[in-house]
Amino acid sequence: MFRRRFAGVVAAGAAVAALLTACGGGDGATDGPVTLKVLTWEPGGTEYWQQVKTTFEASHPDIKLEMQSVPFDKYPEVQGPYITSQSGPDVMANNAGLELFDRRGAYVPLGEKAAQINKDLVTYSGACEGFDTAKPCYGVPFSYQGNVLYFNKDVLRNAGLDPEQPPATWAEFGAACDAVTKSGKTCLALGLSGTFPAYWDFPEIARNYLSEDDIRGLLAGTLSWTDPKLVAVLEKLAEITTSGWTNKNAPSITMLPDGADIFQRGDAAFAGTIISDAVNWEAFGKALGDDKLGVTRWPVINADAPLAKKFSGIEGAVYGVTQWSDKKDAGLEFITWLAGKENGELWVKYAKGQPLNKNVDPSLLPSSPAFRTIQELVADPTLHAGVMLSGPEADALARGWQQVTLGQLTVDKWATQMQQALERSPTKKQGK
Template sequence: MNSSSSRKGGIGRHLAATAFSFLGAAALVAPLAPAAHAADVTTIKVLNWEPGGAEYWKQLVAAFEKANPDIKVELETVPFDRYPEVQGPYIATKSGPDVMENNAGLELYDRRSAYAELPADVLEAGKELITYSGGCLNFDTSKSCYGLPFGYQGNVMYYNKKVLAEAGLDPANPPKTWDEMDAACAKIKSVGKTCLALGLSGIFPAYWDFPEVARNYLTEDDMRAMLTGDMPWTDPKMVNILKGLASITQKGWANASAPSITMLPDGADLFQSGNAAFAGTIISDAVNWAAFDKALGAENVGAMRWPTLVADAPLAGSFSGIESSVFGVSSWSDKKDAAFRFVKFMAGPENAELLTKVAGGISLYKNVDPSALPNSPALSQILEIIKKPTLHAGVILSGQEADALARGWQEVTLGQLSIEDWTARMQKALEQSPSKRKK
């Protein structure tokens, strides 16, 4: 949310060459500017879950501090699944980091009191991005905005070609429908492998699985109604989504440990170990094609849309896309000028190049060179999949709904909850959501 040694070397040589060219030319006309004195340096603290991996963040901070010698960055990096429990006390006490990361959409909106509204010059920097509406109220850039993204994000299903071949399946033609997936899973289990690596604990079911079933039943207007709280969970479409999710575990596609583990790192580790045929994750960050290529060999990794439940559904063949996480400035920071400079840098061209070359991410910066993307069969498939985007239903779930979704799916899998009771629980979560509650 990694990079190979060859990419590290390539970007390192590029930055070194750029630095040499600049310094060599500057030396002919003027002495080097003196380094900022310690007393002139502002230290900002950045709370994050390290999207893109450790090497990317190392180079990102180095590049920012080189461009801004009067600012020093201190990172507080927290595992993604523990992030809310660390961020929560900071928000409650209005103290701590100067810059914070959050996912775009309702996760950010629900926490907007903890963020300073983006000023005009930062919004101007955002105009160089393809989109940044996920950091703005109601996904509308004409309304208040609280953070800028830096990359593109969304869901695909990865598959291990070696495991498919082992099970007598055609790696060039992975399953495209729910029935085909069911038949494939039976063959995969017969050779002692897990069909679908899955973890149901935490936020992952809401962000990584729910949108891919939802696309079979919802239109984009339905999703916008979800955002405003006008789509009840008792609607037959919403009930069908819950039934679709439940069928994944009820059919026995997933590992038996799914109810008790998180998708990151546990579910992803199961896939990366070569013991599972499929994993539904994301296109960027730590559980993307680059990490899987490194673990399994690029020749063994494929990427596809999730199999469809309703083949003729308008959005069944679309990609659930969204800006990756956004970075904003905490409302309590007394170093807002320096903090906003960091947010602008995250959205700028230098970081776009770093994201592409070091982290294998897909930048939102308009003018990034597509030839900088590494060569990967799975990435090539992803670049085709993302050409037909739709709204990401996961980021329009409130925190209450996301929690009820994950807990309910765990209990349904364990035979402790019916679909009817899960539906009622989801409706109650909707009615208790501050961001959706009707006045």
């Protein structure tokens, strides 16, 4: 759409060309198709990305996609050297929020093109600095992401609990965990190694203590980790593991795949994960049976908290064009297609995920009971606190939770370590 042969199709084409030329991004003349190198961890699974490649190339014969897929937990190790050397992929993925902002120097700002893309998307502006579309945006999302609490109805029933009435409050959750543990099962499947605690668990506790202004304070680095609100969040995270509600090996395993596998095997009552991508309702439904899988919000701790009953929503992976690419026109064309209706429908059909594109045919949406419940939960969203954390903070959150669980660290010292991690964050030090 945005290469020279499409110049007359879209009115914004001249502005896009000017943007890319300013960045040194013309594709130049070639004797054959442009090969576009894409770095991804394949959110949604291999089958979905095979469909992306086949479908996009069929309608864009002048562009070939060369996909480099890296496991999510290894992704920073692979991406980092590319950014340092300013070479490699033409398009790369990062999670929305500070993970992307920390690496924004690697991407071409989209300029006015961002507004044209976003008009058809449900968006939290997680691809834009400060979650503000008036500021530079560095890529294109296409999936709707956030956290829910999945539960196994059979495990609850066998523990003497009502599987149609999952715990709605923290006290009810504690009582349910005690009953599940007595029945011989794990209450909450959990893995504390890596960044998943920051993205999947922290936001669901934080909603009970933080306002939206507080969450934006996390983003700006102006809310201290020694603030009583954040200390209370850390205390509740610690309670999850020190109360014996989780698998004993939680400190030494990752949530994906290890923690998720515990739940999929039927060995745990609950698992806190995400609505799209690798470990969503569809994977759990296949493993347990759709009739045995339930989904709900995380239990409320403070009923009066304004965000306690809201959904922590955010875009999924954001795909941007790299600063060093000499194929920026083709890269922009590809990421714009990713945000479109055609890919949104591939995302629903093959990844069973939540699309951001508002024009996706609703008749294609799954009929799973869990999926339908998720549609009700996502209707009342708030900012996702997890993506407000810098890399140093996300690492310190997981490491500190491991140490607290093992009795090696107090919550107060954990808060101090978190503050030190905040002060090491280059993005937040610059006030971005």
